[in-house]
Amino acid sequence: MGLREDLERFREVGEARREDLAEFISYGDLGSSRPDEVRIPVKIVDLPAFEYDRRDRGGVGQGDAEVGQPVGQPRPQPGDDGEESDPGDEGGDHEYYEMDPEEFAQELDEELGLDLDPKGKTVVEETEGPFTDMTRSGPDSTLDFERMFKEGLKRKLATDFDEEFLREVCKVSGITPREVFEWARGESLPVSFAWVEEAHAEVEDERGAWGSIEELEAEIDREPIQAKIRREGIGHVPFRREDERYRYPEIVEEREKNVVVVNIRDVSGSMREKKRELVERTFTPLDWYLTGKYDTAEFVYIAHDADAWQVSREEFFGIRSGGGTRISSAYELAATLLEEYPWSDWNRYVFAAGDSENSSNDTGERVIPLMEEIPANLHAYVETQPSGNAINATHAEELERHFGRDAEDVAIAYVNGAEDVTDAIYEILSTEGDSDE
Template identity: 65%
Template sequence: MGLPEDRERFRAVGESRREDLTEFISHGDLGGSGPHQVRIPIKIVDLPSFEYDQREVGGVGQAEGGQPQPGQPVNPQPDEGDEAGDPGEEGGDHEYYEMDPEEFAEELDEELGLDLEPKGKRVVEEVEGAFTDTARAGPKGSLDVDELFKRGLKRHLATDFDEDYVREGLFVDGAGVDEVFTWARESHIPVSRAWIADAAGEIETERGEPIESVARWPDFETLEADVDRESVGERIRREGLDTIPFRREDERFRHPEVIEQHERNVVVVNIRDASGSMRETKRELVERVFTPIDWYLTGKYDAAEFHYVVHDAEAWEVDREEFFGIQSGGGTRISSAYERVEEILESYPFSEWNRYVFAAGDSENAGADTQQNVIPLMRSIDANLHGYVETQPGGKTKNARHADEVEQALGDAGNVAVARVTGPEDVTDAIYEILSTEESDE
C-alpha cells in the first residue's frame, strides 16, 4: 500500500470520527459554518510525511564538526531550556468535515426520517419537448400523415352507405324521393336527398317511366325484412378500399410540446423576539433550531432567499449576522413582526414562491395581542408553513401563553407547527416537528 492509499485511509478514519449530525446541531459550534457550507469539526489523525533538512550540513552521514569520534553522540542534544519539544503546549489538531446544504439536507432526511418534496412554483423556462402537439397549420415537412389518413378514413366510414340497399327503397310502392329520404334518415343511413334524386333519375332513364310507377315492395317494412343491408366494414373487407377522399381540414401538422420548467424556489422569513426577556440561553436555542432549518431548505430548493425580522414592541429587519445576537430592553408585541412579514412577502407572490414563516420566542406577548392580531395575521398570510418555536429553558413561566394560544386556534390548520424547546436536547425534535408538518401538507 502506497502513501496515497495511506492518506485516503487516514482521511476516511478522520471522517468517521466527525461529530454526529444531531449531536452537532444540538451542541456543536454552528458559528463556524456559512449559509452555503456546513463545517463539522473532526479529529484528524496526523498524516505521515517526509521532510528534507534544509540546513547546510556536511556530506551524507556527517554531523556538525565532521566525522564523529567513537563514543561521541551522532545527533547533538538540545541545550538546557531549549524550547523545541516542550510538551503540552498545543492541543490536538482539528479539521472539518465540510458538506454543502444539499448533502446536509439529504443526511438530515436520513437522520430524522424526513422527506420533504419541494414544490415547483415560478416558471423560469419553456422548452420544446417531443412532437406530440398538432395544429391546423405548419410547415409541409411536419404534416402528420397518420393523422391525415385517420381523419379521412373516419369520414369515409361515417359517410359511406350501401347504395344498392337505398336504391331498393325507390322500388317501394308509392315511394318518391322525399319518402325514401325520410326512411333512410330514420334507418340512420348517411345519404343525402340529392343522391336519392340522382338515383331516381337514373332509374327513370333506364326504365323510361316515372319512378312512382315501378314497384317491387308493398312497403318499407317488407323491404327491410327481405333485403339484407351490408355494413361498410363488410363491404371494405370484400371489395377493399381504392381511395380515401382527403380534405384540407383533415390536415394536422406536428409541433413540439411546450414544457414549462418550474423553479423550486422558496422565501423564508425568520422572526425572533428581541425583547428584554430573551436572554442569551434562549437566543442560542433559537439559533440551534433556525440555522439547520435554513441549511436544510437551502439544500432542498433550487433558489432560496431569507429575511430576518426581530421585534420587541416594534419590528425591524436585520441581516443574518445581527439576527441571533440583538437584544433590546423593550416589551413584546409579536403582531408587529407579522405586519412586517406582510410587507416583505408582497414581493414574493404565493403563486410563484414557496413561502415559510418561522417565529421564535419565549411565548410572552402583550395583553390579547396573540388572539386579536397575531392569529388573524397568520390566517391571512399565505404560506406553505407557519412555525412557532417556544424557547423556555427550565420550564414555562406564567406569562408564556403565545404558543398555547396559537396551537389551540390553528393546530388543525394543516400548515401550522408549534414546537417547544427547553434545552439543546429538544432541538432536533423541534426541527422534526416543524419540517414534518410541511411534509404532510397537501
C-alpha cells in the same frame, strides 16, 4: 493512485465517519459553519503523510564514525526513557466534512424523509420544447400524419362491413330492400339504404336462393372486418379534413426559484441563554436547507421585545433585551419589509420563535390577522421552553387553536430540548402544501 483519487477517497471516508446529521443539528457546533458552507466534525480521520523517524540518525554508512567503529544507540528522545515529557501548549487539529447547502438539503431530505419541491416564481426564459401540442392548422411539414392515419383507420373499421354477406341477405325469398336495411341496422351494420337498394336490384335473378335469414346464417359465417383487412389489406383509408392536426412546440417557461426567509426572534428578558440556543439550533439548519433548495435565497432577521427592529444574522442569535413582549410588532415590520419581495415573484417563509409569552390579547387581536394577511408558502412558530410551559406562555396554543393542526401553510413546533430540534424541523418543512401562485 493519484492525488485526485486520494482526495476522493478521503471524502468518502469523511462522509462515512462524520457525525450523524441529526446528531450534529441537535448537539453539534453549528457556529463553526458559514451560511454557504456546513462543516460537520469528522471522527478521527487523518490524511496520509510521510514522516521522518526522529531516531533514524547514525548507524552504518551515516555520521562521522570511521569504518569498523561500533555503532552506537540512537540519541534518546523525550519520553523514550519512560519519563513523561512536558505537555505541549498547542491545540490539536480537527478535521471537518464540508458540504454546501445543496448537499445539506439532499442529506436532510433523506434523513428526515422530506420531499420539498420548490416552486418557481419569476419567468426568466421561454424556450421551445418538444412538438407535443396540437393545432388544426399549420405548415404541411408539421402535419401529424400518424394521428391522421389512425383516425381514418378507426373510421374505416367503424363504417366497413361484410358486403358479400349482406348481398346474400338480399337473395332471401320475398325480402324487400326496406326489410334488408332494417335487419342490417339491427345488426349494427353501417350500411346506407341506397346501397341496399342497389344490391337488392343486382341480385334480382337470384332471389329465393334462401328461404330465410336464419337458413342463410346457418350456412354462411359473417366475416369480421378485421379478418377482411388481414386477408385483402387496406385499399384505402377514408381521410377527412377534420382528422388533420399539426404539431407545434410546447412553450417551456424557465422559472427562477427565489425565496425570502423572514426569521423573527423574541429577544425580551424572558428569553435566556438556553432558549436562545434552541432557536439557533432550529433556525440555522432551516436557513441552510432553504439555501440549498432555491436558486436565490435571501434572509431577513427581525428581533423584537415590545418593539421590533431589523438586525444582521450575527446579531440575531445573540442579542438580548430587557423589555416586554409584543409579537405583533415583528409581523408589522415583516409586512413592511416583504413589500420589497412581491408574492408574485418570490416564495416566502416567515419563521418566528420565542417562549410563547406575549402581551395580553396581542396574539388574537393582531398576530393572527397579520399572519392571515401576509401571503407566504409557510408561517411557522417555534416555542422554546426548556423548563416546561410557563403559566402565561400561551401564544403557540392560541395559534394552534385558531389554525388547527392540519393547516397547510401554518406550522407550530415545540422545542423543550436539543432532542426536539429535528422533530421541529420536520414538522415545519413537512407542513407546506400546494400554495397558491
